[in-house]
Amino acid sequence: MKKLLGIGFWEFIARIILRNRIAIISSIILLTVLLALQWKHVRFTQTEANLIPADDKVNVDYNNFLSHFGEEGNLIVIATKDNHLFTPKIYKAWSELMHTIQSNKAVSLVISVDNLQKLVKNDSLVSFELKPLVDQSKVQDPAYLKQIQQELYSKLPFYEGLLFNKKSGAIRSAIYLDKKIVNTKARKLYILNELIPAINKFKAATNIELHTSGMPYIRTLNAKTIIDEIGLFIGAALLITSLIFFYFFRSFRATLISIIIVIIGVMWSFGIMGALDYEITVLTALVPTLVIVIGIPNCIFFINKYHQEYHKHSNKAKALQRVITKTGTATLMTNITTAVGFATFIATNNVLLREFGVVTTINILAIYTLSLLLIPIFFSYIPPPIPRHLGHLERESLTSFLRWIVNTVKYNRLGVYITSICLLIFGMIGIYKIKISGSIIEDMPKHTAFFEDIRFFEKEFDGVMPLEIMIDTKKKNGAIKLSNLRKMEELEHTINDIPELSKPISIVNIAKSFNQAYYNGNPEFYTLPSPQEELFLLPYIKNSLKKTKDNQLKSYITSDGSIARMTTFIKDENGEKMDAIEAHIRNKVNKLFPEPRYEVIITGKASVFQKGTKYLLDNLLSSLLFAFFLTGALVAIMFRSFKMVLVSIIPNLLPLLMTAGLMGFLGIPLKPSTLLVFGIAFGMSVDDTLRFLAQYRLELSRNEWKIKRSVFATFDDAGISMFYTSIILFFGFSVFMLSSFGGTVALGGLVALTLFFGMLSNLVLLPSLVLTLNKTLANQQELPEPTIDIWEHSDEEIDELEMKNK
Template structure:
């Protein structure tokens, strides 16, 4: 392996690149064209992220529910508390709005005050029939509208919680979309191009503010915000990183080529998504920006090395060749470790994370190859750097910073270790304060109108996130047995006692309404029939179900009458209460419906997402441990020394623990977005460790294995690149804090903070550990001859190689 990646190998690579410049540029152009062609296959996901494997019981239960009742998340609600609604002008506009909405093929049913149907008894047919609550010929009469409002609030308890809030006076309409379009592009087109314009037209006509929500609406606007932010992230990342790059190097030419490289990388990232057939999700949308943030540090490392080489001997051709020859394996390994950090997500058994891991890993290697090829070729064509371009190697602020680090490592290692222990304790204590969030909406953009609408519906109607209970009676028509209906009513009473849940909807409500209708609409009879009443009241209800074209019963009882559905909505605070809520419902359900005779499933999007978060946490912690093991194994293979493994892991573990502790103390919960922080940060932070150790190994051979002299000489070479790349990464990831999404903000801020801690840890703690432990390491022959030749080679070694070849 040492021979494979040794001096000769990279000398050959350097010669191939520099002698075939035009060919390589043509290949890059060709690949770029191929990738651009793939853009046509890029699609945005129309489904929600399911964080649980398909064969997991949670998903099996959810799929079983969908097989009996279809897609649950097809409800859009529109509401207002404005008292002007029951005035002739406003009510007429409201009626037109609802009729226009109903006329769209994407809508299967609209329930609203203007088209509300009352249930009444037809004795001649032994059935119930629906009659209109509102006579459209009288809606210009304000007194009539007041009567309608009074009748709705006082005589139709079936619709309470569904269409009105009796306490606050809020009125809402329920729009049920065609279940076939819920996970298709047609849903997005309808919401953005038809529904929203209609709502805005109504608001303009009446001056009444409407609140709109429901899963299809939330998902559509959430997805639109993600798409809009892709351009924001790319633009901001390009601007910030290029400005920083120019500030460091003061070279327009170096900045330009770095900018071109990362732009090509961004083009390739979109092409790879199209080529692999992956959809743009909340995670893969971050990949183009990650390419920019990771690409610039590669450019910095190679260009900085080129300037250092040129400063030594003022020979451009020699400097370009030695950039590749000296640093080839080191840059390859550091990029591989970064790619491996992201690749660990592939092992999570989750398609969302696996696709993110695959795409990001491929793009990291692609941007590395671009940098390795383009930078030497570009600088071979342009004039040699002038003194102004090399001035960054001896800047006063950088020199002062590096001198402070050297002094700290040289004279205050006890203080370094004391600080590290204190920070370790801080992190461990903070970890115990971390909470796990299973909230669907917590990461949604909080400054948007649709997020405010979610909070409105949580306040007025106790939430919009569905929680479903499915009861299998294990016998046909078992649902309509009075004994089972009474058990369901008792279970619903338990649900109503839970403050975080809304009033449940089920067949029980319809049967109660049937009894009320049988007794001529008297609201005092809104209750389940007695055993004496059940035969004729339930026969009326069954006849109604057979005759009605659009009856609500089919939404809550399957076609066989064996399965019943109870729907409630949960306030999406942070998901902490979900387990307790489900446990309480499950305990009551098991008492009412013994598991040996019934099967009760608790599911729904809110429940699946919360369980998915916990599943993701377990898997990502495992993948992070896997990343540690890979890095440890790589270092062990390279240096064949357990002490070197400790030296490489400890400085990268401490920043992760500090960030975790900070999350605990600041109340930032563990959720899908923040869990990703640790894998990403570790994969990128360990690069600095490997670069430092590689340079340190080189300095040992240069300085006759004198430990202190070698450590401090390492700062003169690797320290500058480590500082530059860390600053670029810090500000690059900070770009994500411009997002409207809380999860993306947390991801960017926490990764940036962790990488900043990682830089200080690698520049201060790492050399301190090397100085402390290397009294024995320097004497280990295995360290002197590493398995992998990842180290930069001395000028003498390269000169000797050239002499042999000549």
């Protein structure tokens, strides 16, 4: 059967590349310009990563909540613990700050001490009215401000835990953004260009320390940090990979073309994201750096092969042609396996991962194509390499390292297997120690001011991450029935008993405020009304519900009074207790609001993110198994040998288990960032496996099917490239450890570590397995002709084909 992608095909490709150099360069320039025109469509996402499919019940429930009450993540809070707030000068500055914030069209409502309103009874209208707490004409009187402070603490229990902490003296203001801009660029522009400067102006004028937080604020500063780090990663990756590249090859020209190729690749990556109309997310922000880290090893492989060929016969034209002819399919297949590792994300039912998989897969194949085209063309125009450029082929430090590996495989295979089994056991034990984290903020920069502010609000006000409970009574005005209010109050008692949750806010609090207002503001009556009191209160409450659109009631009950909302905030520590907390709440809900008479939804960003992490774990485990299957199938097609499938999988499975074990022992949890490690590392590590096996197959034919001789001869050729590329990948991914995001640091460090384990496994365990599993090989019939011509061809085969063509 005629072999696919054989040497005839690659000789044809080599002729096209070397005979059409100007046309190829012009086409690449044109394509680069066209993709550069797509940069204008590149934009950063304005929403959090939703890891759950749109049709999943978790998202359906969350969207159901949003349809009734709108975006719940529109609250920004500003707080201080400074005792001087209730002094004329500081109070005036505080009022001016709040007025400046309220006057902006991006803000729908500000609730602060200076504009705080209290409910008062209006008997003539049979309604409650909101009257200002503070008489602005008296705010220059220090005694009056102290009186206001005392009244706030003693007579307005509704605001305790919401606007003030009586024990610590912390005071905060609540700023509600217009829900229409929360998930748009306008939110970012307002916070960065207007809110933060206004806060800084207040700090400078008063020397009062303020703390700012809330989901819109956190999301904006978090996104800004991610965008800032894209340039850091690209610059650092270019610097470190080019320095290592130059150290290996000692050639400015070889380093220059490699940098040019990866820079073009980075330009293409942004253009591809723009053309596909994909937003830059926390994942796709890594793609340009991945292009550099993956592109440089491609350049190493091609340039190293060019130097090897030129070292043989000192014929530049022949060396350039044979770089393509002898390694065409092998390099293509290794890049395909890398792409497969990322392409498995496409199979997940998740937009975020699917877009990441699509972009990385396209860019991996694009950077391979650029390397295949530009490296032979570049070297065809410059002088041939000099002895200094070829010195790396016989560098003593490298040859000593490879000799140690050869001796280990040759004389101590039993030790290799014992060590591998011990590492396997270590990994399996560590896996049982791994914890799953669903924290929204765990990966955020720990040393930034906005992260410290999150911890401040968790300490003073029990968190900023909302957890929402929506209670559908399925009856008009059912949510304001006294019997249902009492059930909600009992649910609030359950929530108050959970240390990780803040004091809940609901129609119950407002109903208590109504009762207090009915009794002329007496705090002793901040309770739910009795059945007798309800008769008097109900007309007041119903008339109040019909008032202005900014009435606070509309945020906690629907217009027909059938659905109530209860909001609490959770301390976002690591998300481990989220399931237990929800189960505890759900157990109480089932008793108080049984189905089908009621429908109760527990949702909110904190809950959705935690469930998304578990969904991601399930999907990535299945996609990793799919990657193993695809790799095994590819090896089976190429080699038509089950033994080779085992040989290709085992050395790449062990590093993954080792990394998982280390995560368990070091206390690194499974979370969205660390879950990506395994798919990425496997896709890249298996490249070395295929390169080794491809060269091994060639050496078998060269060495009369002598297994030992072929295995050790493989080290002379493939070993150098495997070592070089692994070192580049190790340091390339280590660049991500410069990040201020814990997740990105973990991703970079764990992938680098896994690839290092993978290099050792492919250089030591892989050849040992080949020698053991193929021990009975006696002749060529034991390795059938492959469907795809993966191995590197000998000079004799190529010479024979060239003679036939002539």
